[in-house]
Amino acid sequence: ADAVETGNLLRRRNVGSNDDGEAEEEASVERAFLEKPVPTWREQLTVRAFVVGFLVAVMFSIIVMKLGLTTGIIPSLNVSASLLGFFLVRLWTSAIERMGFLKQPFTRQENTVIQTCVVSAYGIAFSGGFGSYLFALSETIAKQATEANDALNIKNPHLGWIIGFLFLVSFVGLFALVPMRKTMIVDYKLTYPSGTATAYLINGFHTPQGAELAKKQVRTLGKYFSMSFVWAFFQWFYTAGNDCGFSSFPSLGLEAYKNRFYFDFSATYVGVGMICPYIVNVSLLIGGVLSWGIMWPLISSKKGSWYPDSLPESSLHGLQAYRVLDI
Template identity: 45%
Template sequence: MDANIGDPRLTPSVERAFEVQPLPGFWGIVTLRAMVVSAVLGVVFCFVALRIHMTAGIVPALNMPTSVLSFFFLKWFVALLQSCGIATLPFTRQENMFVLTSITTCINMALTGGFATYIIGMTTAVAKSLVDNPDQKDIIEDLPTVKYTLFLFLIGFASILCIVPFTQIMLIDYRLLFPSGSVTAHLVNSFHTPQGAYVAKLQVATLLKTFLGSFSWSVFQWFYTAGNNCGFQAFPTFGLALYKRRFYFDFSATYVGVGMICPFMVNFALLFGAILSWGFLYPYIESKKGQWYHTDSPTSLNGSNGYKVFLGITMILTDGIFNFLTLITTTSIDFYHKRQEQDSGMTHYIKKHPSLSYDDRKRIELFLSSKIPLPLPVVGYIVCAIISAAVIPSIFSQIKFYHVAALYVVAPVFAFCNSYGTGLTDWSAAPTYAKFTIFIIAAWIAHPGAVVASLVACGIINATVHVSSQAMQDSKTGYMTLTSPQVMVTGQIFGVILGSIINPSIFYAFKTTAKHSGIAIGSKHSEYPCPYSGVYRAIGIIGMGGVKELPEHCVTFCTVAFFITVAVDVLRLVSQKKGWSIQMYIPSMTAIALPFFTGSYFTIAMCLGSVVLFVWNKIHSQSAELLSSAVAAGLICGEGLFSLPTTLLSMAEVHPPICMKFLPSGEELGEVDRFLSKLATSAKS
């Protein structure tokens, strides 16, 4: 035992439980079996994450299912190899961390790759949902998969490299918590104890049962979807009148599962926003046609669509800016206090903290002995920036090399600020940075092509800022599981490679399915409406001064929405500072705003998920706490993965045999009955 660490018997320690296990070397962690499991689970979770992102727009944290499944599948794979008589290395938590990090990075590439936001925002479907005759220079209909892969790899690789130099500062010098990373570390550490392995096995068994149920239900529903608006997902649960207002339950197991993971206030804020907009506000605005606006176009920003778009954007941007300023203020104050302590050097740190626990000393020692030399990521980032400045303009001709260079200059600053804030609050402000970037770049260029250029710039900043902060979360988990920084960065880079290949392929499969349905991705009635894509494009239009005339009273509505959002955010902030119990019941204004674009169909299912979880907690709180995340993950994965066979069947020209539709009684039903009677008569003759 190393004498400078201290006697492990003096204090209770996590690492004491693992002391008898020797630390594996680099190639004992970065194994072929770990890469195989990472690739398989990466495909699974990217399918699920992309499908949710492209339909609901809100993706819940997938830490729990990824942690459980990465542990279970890797352990099962090792047991399988051993049963076949193949000699294998022991399964360690460090190898588990490599797999988990690779999967997490792959998922983050899916969420920041623009598949449901800025890339779809460049398409004709989204452009025509905002402007009747969009400029062709601001439209990119199909981005080749190879170019997309290259673009994602460049921005993902830069995201990892730009944050590596700050790892020691955040994890050791300033001891930032990174709540999600710390929780995941405790989970991984516990899984590798006998009791934790039993719990993981129980959770996986539950997950598989609900997965099979969700998958089977999706198979059953598929048979009734031979046409647009067919099947159970078009069931007019509350009547046809409300169905036309997008109020119905679509029998989606995915959204029920998402609702079980998301906080109940998020779910009910979504439902409240849907009722407020589609139930009251929009019918009132439509009744003012001919007075406040005169166009019949459902997409023109000069008509009713202008109210819908700008009200939603006002609430989302105001909420984002408020939280961004709050985060920056909190971060600055905390950073100032840390600097005042004059405690950033490791020598001072060890001297001034002689009472460091055994775990802390062990972790610091491993970190320092295997940290990555500073010049390596710095030079790598500069080379990546130079390559990106040359390559990205060849992929998107609307953006110039000096725009890309400027973005890569400011990106590390944004990444540091966001990662520091995430370490304090567990909240990433990457979407807000991205929206600012859209507006600034569009205003900078201010001519046709500016919208696409600003969306590309948004992608660079969004990926750099978000992926880097989540990489730092993973680094915190690695630090607490005695996984070396070299292994963690390798896992993150491997995840970037996986994400750059897997996600464009899945996206291509979704596009193929949408083409067969005849409704393009990004359209409001598409299977993949991508609700945020219109928001991102609309910000670009505003930035370049593309909106010259708004419908009457639109600015008034937006002003009211602005002040309401600020008031709600201030109330939430004050209640948190004062410790008022009301803070648990103050809704997120972004959650309220999202249904302004999408309707309420998914919000009803998510609220049902909250109700199921509430009842389960009342009946048996212990089992609910232990297994609810596994049940939710099974529901999400079962229906999410059914997208894969659906896509393959669609590509093979195999279509569902039945269309189940619902019609109102009266004249329409009579016409359908007469048509069916004529059809039956013709068939007999």
């Protein structure tokens, strides 16, 4: 739906719109494209768009897997995908232009193709279950819990059935999006925030002022990415195994650490917290206090009553079962 909304906004010519406020706001950007014809679909689906889309999609899929296996929260990365796609293709076209071989300039529609490919790829990485249930069905994971080590609970990953499964997961959106597009986007004119923001951003990139802003944004992104990488690399030197190093430092005290309250000095959590809406951060904080600060100590005190006290803490018949259910 976000991709559809992005495409709709890029196709609009709002100079003659009946809504004067909306027309004035968007006409200032649209004037830069009045003399430029809309590219054909063959000019939008270019080799360079797919090559750059593939490279950015690989990087974003790794990021999404990292977030899925740690925070469990995947913020919208549409804007970042558009920014990196614009930057890489501009590097590509600038190099070719200097050599005198540039035949087709980079267009905003081509930028949208890159962004759509990237979002679709990392969407599959997340919704396809690679960071959750897909590999959790494997025999390797099942052996870690004796209660789940049963043939009925095991489905080892295999490229054949995974591809079929991902086709089913991906094409479900067509059956939901195509029939509802007219109702939600055309008739009711619902605004999808990430798609709308991406469309405005792409429009701005392809103006002279927007191109300069994009360079500054990419430099800022690269600076903080480097800082995060250096900090993670520094932490790695002080990690000798599980429950060791900065990631297991009892920053709030030993008693709080026993109840899983501590800061692991991960830049990932800080970055995701800055990207996500404040209501998500507040709800996670409240949920953490309720679960790890109230519920788990309460359930632990019921050992021998609610579940046998002879069971290890990792048993799915004991306290671990309540934790897995909550997660």
